[in-house]
Amino acid sequence: MAGARARVIFRQLFDLESYTYTYLLGCPKTRAAIIIDPVDTQVERDVRMAKELDLNLIYAMNTHVHADHVTGTGILKNLTGCKSVISKTSGAKADVLVNDGEKIDFGDQALEVRSTPGHTNGCLTYVNHADRIVFTGDALLIRACGRTDFQEGNPETLYDSVRSRILSLPEDYMLYPAHDYNGVTSTTVGEELKHNPRLTKSKEEFVQIMEALGLTRPAKMDVAVPLNIMCGPSQLGESQQRMDK
Amino acid sequence: MAGARARVIFRQLFDLESYTYTYLLGCPKTRAAIIIDPVDTQVERDVRMAKELDLNLIYAMNTHVHADHVTGTGILKNLTGCKSVISKTSGAKADVLVNDGEKIDFGDQALEVRSTPGHTNGCLTYVNHADRIVFTGDALLIRACGRTDFQEGNPETLYDSVRSRILSLPEDYMLYPAHDYNGVTSTTVGEELKHNPRLTKSKEEFVQIMEALGLTRPAKMDVAVPLNIMCGPSQLGESQQRMDK
Numbered sequence: 001m002a003g004a005r006a007r008v009i010f011r012q013l014f015d016l017e018s019y020t021y022t023y024l025l026g027c028p029k030t031r032a033a034i035i036i037d038p039v040d041t042q043v044e045r046d047v048r049m050a051k052e053l054d055l056n057l058i059y060a061m062n063t064h065v066h067a068d069h070v071t072g073t074g075i076l077k078n079l080t081g082c083k084s085v086i087s088k089t090s091g092a093k094a095d096v097l098v099n100d101g102e103k104i105d106f107g108d109q110a111l112e113v114r115s116t117p118g119h120t121n122g123c124l125t126y127v128n129h130a131d132r133i134v135f136t137g138d139a140l141l142i143r144a145c146g147r148t149d150f151q152e153g154n155p156e157t158l159y160d161s162v163r164s165r166i167l168s169l170p171e172d173y174m175l176y177p178a179h180d181y182n183g184v185t186s187t188t189v190g191e192e193l194k195h196n197p198r199l200t201k202s203k204e205e206f207v208q209i210m211e212a213l214g215l216t217r218p219a220k221m222d223v224a225v226p227l228n229i230m231c232g233p234s235q236l237g238e239s240q241q242r243m244d245k
Numbered sequence: 246m247a248g249a250r251a252r253v254i255f256r257q258l259f260d261l262e263s264y265t266y267t268y269l270l271g272c273p274k275t276r277a278a279i280i281i282d283p284v285d286t287q288v289e290r291d292v293r294m295a296k297e298l299d300l301n302l303i304y305a306m307n308t309h310v311h312a313d314h315v316t317g318t319g320i321l322k323n324l325t326g327c328k329s330v331i332s333k334t335s336g337a338k339a340d341v342l343v344n345d346g347e348k349i350d351f352g353d354q355a356l357e358v359r360s361t362p363g364h365t366n367g368c369l370t371y372v373n374h375a376d377r378i379v380f381t382g383d384a385l386l387i388r389a390c391g392r393t394d395f396q397e398g399n400p401e402t403l404y405d406s407v408r409s410r411i412l413s414l415p416e417d418y419m420l421y422p423a424h425d426y427n428g429v430t431s432t433t434v435g436e437e438l439k440h441n442p443r444l445t446k447s448k449e450e451f452v453q454i455m456e457a458l459g460l461t462r463p464a465k466m467d468v469a470v471p472l473n474i475m476c477g478p479s480q481l482g483e484s485q486q487r488m489d490k
């Protein structure tokens with residue numbers, strides 16, 4: 001905490017229904033803030049948190065088009081006037097479409113955009129080099145990774161993405177995924193290089209593991225994906241109405 | 246992250262059933278580690294995490310005698326040879342009984358013990374001054390506080406404890422509670438001084454709020470408290486057997 005540079009304001013938030021982590025990051029000097037992977041049903045909590053921290057939300061960003069929950073981005077735009085952000089490759093609608101290598105500034109703080117396809121084509125990883133923290137979306141999960149059996153999923157592409165764009169970072173970088181199902185909140189590059197049961201294998205073994213997972217379809221997928229491709233509903237409760245139909 | 250002193254290794258863990266946060270802290274130099282408020286059903290995860298981080302668990306500590314979940318301390322003792330720690334005032338059995346003002350060392354790292362009664366008589370808050378992080382147990386929760394309607398609970402005592410021993414710390418100190426029910430993972434002294442809906446009130450108003458809560462009894466209380474007063478069962482699955490009876 002010591003030192004000349006003020007560290008980024010950082011809060012990890014969890015959605016107990018979809019097991020999704022949402023991240024709020026703010027510039028301690030200008031109070032400009034971003035939110036990564038907000039969940040529609042948690043938007044009131046997230047807006048209250050930003051307000052209580054005296055933060056001004058300028059971007060609501062997604063790591064990718066989620067299939068397991070509905071994004072809160074559209075509602076956040078309506079409530080706060082922030083802009084939505086997603087990768088150009090995702091094919092989704094947003095105010096700002098970003099590409100690999102670009103930088104997202106919020107006040108004196110910044111995130112580097114890294115393209116990490118394989119779970120979906122448009123998956124991004126956001127890197128805060130100043131504080132050595134990384135938001136991996138579903139590309140890399142703690143001791144796991146995103147599934148590759150739908151939505152343009154491709155295990156070979158995912159393997160290459162994670163090895164070359166995430167696990168190539170310094171070993172002490174903290175990794176924050178979009179989900180965890182075991183109550184674990186973070187990991188590091190060093191830990192995953194040693195202990196990830198999938199990514200420590202050869203590419204051939206990784207592909208075999210991914211092809212043998214036999215997962216069921218996410219329950220909300222048919223509602224979530226069409227909404228998320230538009231960066232989510234613009235009103236609270238809208239996705240629930242669609243699910244009730 | 247920069248600077249001469251290595252920061253403490255720190256992992257926040259969550260139990261999705263009881264909404265309990267468990268904390269693993271380790272010394273980066275000696276690898277000595279402690280765990281705060283482990284949950285019996287999560288012990289395998291916690292031991293694996295310590296092992297993967299190359300940490301040697303020396304203490305399993307409780308902030309207090311919990312009523313809402315069964316502590317993993319006894320099982321951890323059996324599995325790792327660590328010592329159990331709780332406050333002397335709690336009346337509970339443990340290898341090490343600590344008092345207000347004492348210091349708990351693990352390698353080059355340390356926690357200050359602060360007595361913060363009110364939820365129970367034996368409630369402790371553990372402060373890591375080097376990294377400015379605080380483990381408040383159930384004394385202070387995020388925008389809330391522990392209940393005061395059983396187990397020696399006393400709202401006036403709790404108000405004095407929290408105001409004088411926790412919220413008197415510098416405003417940037419990060420606070421980590423034993424529970425959160427809204428997916429929020431941390432707070433700061435500054436935030437709670439401004440936004441805690443109970444602790445920002447006068448003592449008289451606080452007492453009125455606490456007496457009007459009308460909470461139901463924790464479902465596991467009759468099993469949890471007798472086990473936790475002994476620092477938990479010594480075998481995995483033992484508390485489940487007692488509940489099944």
